[in-house]
Amino acid sequence: xxxxxxxxxDLPGVYQYFDKNNKLLYIGKAKNLKNRxxxxxxxxxxxxxxxxxxxxxxxxxxxxxxLRYIVVENENDALILENSLIxxxxxxxNILLRDDKTYxxxxxxxxxxxxxxxxxxxxxxxxxxxxxxxxSGARELLETIYEEIPLKQSKSCKKLCLFYQLRxxxxxxxxxxxxxxxxxxxxxxxxxxxxxxxxxxxxxNKMYKFAENLQFEEARIYRDRIKAISSxxxxxxxxxxxxxxxxxxxxHLFNKxxxxxxxxxxxxKLISSDNSIINAExxxxxxxxxRAILDFYSKETPFISQKIMVAESFKDKVAIKxxxxxxxxxxxSIITPTTKExxxxxxxxxxxxxxILKNQKQTPIYQKIKEYFKLSNTPYTVEVFDTSHMQSQAxxxxxxxxxxxxxxxxxxxxxxxxxxxxxxxxxxxxxxxAESFDKLSPPDLWLIDGxxxxxxxxxxxxxxTGIDVDILGIAKEKVDKKSxxxxxxAKDKIYSFDExxxxxxxxxxxxxxxxxxxxxxxxxxxxxxxxxxxxxxxxELLKIKGIGKAKIVKLLNYFGSFENIKNASFEELxxxxxxxxxxxxxxxxxxxxxxxxxWSCF
Numbered sequence: 001x002x003x004x005x006x007x008x009x010d011l012p013g014v015y016q017y018f019d020k021n022n023k024l025l026y027i028g029k030a031k032n033l034k035n036r037x038x039x040x041x042x043x044x045x046x047x048x049x050x051x052x053x054x055x056x057x058x059x060x061x062x063x064x065x066x067l068r069y070i071v072v073e074n075e076n077d078a079l080i081l082e083n084s085l086i087x088x089x090x091x092x093x094n095i096l097l098r099d100d101k102t103y104x105x106x107x108x109x110x111x112x113x114x115x116x117x118x119x120x121x122x123x124x125x126x127x128x129x130x131x132x133x134x135x136s137g138a139r140e141l142l143e144t145i146y147e148e149i150p151l152k153q154s155k156s157c158k159k160l161c162l163f164y165q166l167r168x169x170x171x172x173x174x175x176x177x178x179x180x181x182x183x184x185x186x187x188x189x190x191x192x193x194x195x196x197x198x199x200x201x202x203x204x205n206k207m208y209k210f211a212e213n214l215q216f217e218e219a220r221i222y223r224d225r226i227k228a229i230s231s232x233x234x235x236x237x238x239x240x241x242x243x244x245x246x247x248x249x250x251x252h253l254f255n256k257x258x259x260x261x262x263x264x265x266x267x268x269k270l271i272s273s274d275n276s277i278i279n280a281e282x283x284x285x286x287x288x289x290x291r292a293i294l295d296f297y298s299k300e301t302p303f304i305s306q307k308i309m310v311a312e313s314f315k316d317k318v319a320i321k322x323x324x325x326x327x328x329x330x331x332x333s334i335i336t337p338t339t340k341e342x343x344x345x346x347x348x349x350x351x352x353x354x355x356i357l358k359n360q361k362q363t364p365i366y367q368k369i370k371e372y373f374k375l376s377n378t379p380y381t382v383e384v385f386d387t388s389h390m391q392s393q394a395x396x397x398x399x400x401x402x403x404x405x406x407x408x409x410x411x412x413x414x415x416x417x418x419x420x421x422x423x424x425x426x427x428x429x430x431x432x433x434a435e436s437f438d439k440l441s442p443p444d445l446w447l448i449d450g451x452x453x454x455x456x457x458x459x460x461x462x463x464x465t466g467i468d469v470d471i472l473g474i475a476k477e478k479v480d481k482k483s484x485x486x487x488x489x490a491k492d493k494i495y496s497f498d499e500x501x502x503x504x505x506x507x508x509x510x511x512x513x514x515x516x517x518x519x520x521x522x523x524x525x526x527x528x529x530x531x532x533x534x535x536x537x538x539x540e541l542l543k544i545k546g547i548g549k550a551k552i553v554k555l556l557n558y559f560g561s562f563e564n565i566k567n568a569s570f571e572e573l574x575x576x577x578x579x580x581x582x583x584x585x586x587x588x589x590x591x592x593x594x595x596x597x598x599w600s601c602f
Contacts, residue, residue, distance in 0.1 A: 002047045004067045008034040012078045013071040017064040026060045026093040029082035031075045060093040076323045083294045088438040092468050095287045097295045103133030105302045114152050114172040114182050123302050130303040131193045135274035137229035145189045245305040250349035251288045258283050260292045261349045289314040308334045311346050365512050375470040379445035384520040386449040387425040397429035398524035426454050430461045442469050451475040455495050474517045
């Protein structure tokens with residue numbers, strides 16, 4: 001180590017520390033590799049850690065036995081590479097925000113003669129005006145706009161339609177409104193976006209009116225819409241009229257967690273807010289601010305305020321400011337609050353952080369799992385894998401995700417698999433997931449539906465990536481060589497690489513892992529059944545004389561699904577296959593449809 005530290009170049013780059021098992025511990029970036037890495041150490045009389053380091057970095061240095069580095073051209077490149085590697089490799093001592101979502105914006109294309117408001121998560125080319133970002137409620141705001149203001153309802157509108165008769169559209173397609181009159185409607189719609197109090201009051205009046213008329217289903221629709229729009233905002237009693245556009249980041253530490261609060265202020269109004277809870281054993285505010293800002297602006301963001309406000313200054317602030325200015329091609333500043341109004345915003349964040357803390361569920365189960373199974377990570381984020389097949393048909397796999405105390409259904413994935421047995425299928429499934437670590441960060445724990453053989457496969461794949469992910473397996477109890485799943489008394493075995501655990505059926509740890517496994521199983525089975533039905537339809541088509549695999553592929557390529565083939569007319573079928581085969585096919589499908597109709601009458 002001493003030799004490597006002394007031989008580092010005076011160049012910008014990224015450095016990596018590894019432990020005795022060649023596991024990646026930490027990734028850092030440096031404007032000058034030699035100076036930065038040397039700051040971790042003291043050289044008298046022998047090489048030892050700098051006692052002034054933070055607790056997190058000091059613990060990391062004590063575990064490190066190897067150092068590697070990558071030289072880049074400048075500090076910006078180092079910052080980009082560091083951020084990319086952290087998200088992909090998930091080092092033990094780097095803080096990782098597991099919030100890969102992009103926020104929606106409402107936008108309008110001002111180049112159009114009669115423009116519409118729409119939703120986007122990416123940059124739209126043209127003379128576009130953006131409103132947002134919205135952590136929630138964007139779709140509900142848009143629904144309210146088109147319900148209240150007679151704007152053009154469809155992008156492809158070319159003639160009078162039902163919306164005009166219902167007075168929901170002003171029919172610019174047939175010159176029923178002038179361009180100036182239409183612009184007045186745009187301004188009214190803009191007020192609904194910017195003034196949420198007005199919008200919510202309007203919706204509340206509608207809700208109460210439906211409730212008074214005992215139309216509770218309709219009232220519920222408006223109640224849910226109000227809730228979605230309101231939830232995007234933190235409670236506030238601050239007059240922000242003197243404020244301009246701001247993106248605000250606030251970090252609040254507590255125990256072994258941290259809350260990151262984001263506020264988005266546009267035209268002196270609090271447009272939306274959001275928060276996320278970071279789980280880490282050794283927290284560092286500098287690192288959290290850095291990760292929070294880089295992660296939020298890592299994607300193609302439609303709009304970024306020229307002023308980013310942070311509650312307190314942090315290391316690398318200048319480097320991040322320069323990187324964002326270059327990326328978005330405009331001068332961006334990262335500031336701390338100085339005026340009375342801006343300081344009040346920080347107080348709003350503090351108040352709301354305390355409210356979030358009050359509502360936080362105590363979830364010691366994660367720490368219990370870590371200690372019981374001797375894991376290297378606290379399993380706040382778990383990915384669970386299962387496969388499903390029937391006599392080597394419709395082979396599928398599933399991945400479900402548990403994170404921040406809930407199932408993250410937007411990260412669920414289905415996989416079609418080619419493997420013929422459960423071991424090759426599991427290998428294929430886990431390999432596909434490992435190959436996507438660069439796009440979606442790895443979890444703390446993989447939970448595999450299977451025993452020791454599947455665990456060995458998972459460990460081999462994880463070891464090949466060099467990423468620190470713990471692995472457990474869960475297998476059903478076998479009675480007379482059959483899986484035993486009696487409700488409330490399932491004695492599942494839990495496998496690690498070198499030990500088998502048998503927990504009491506009342507164990508919260510076992511019940512938690514069973515809950516995750518059962519959700520993965522449900523998700524896999526649902527997809528398997530769907531695929532099996534499609535395969536059965538294909539087999540049924542093959543039974544019709546004159547229809548071979550080539551014609552089925554041709555039909556599917558044209559119609560997209562078996563359901564569309566079933567609903568196609570004779571004329572449509574004849575465009576793809578010859579008329580005699582089309583007659584046979586439609587006859588067969590008509591007979592089946594009549595049989596199903598007759599059966600449903602009983």
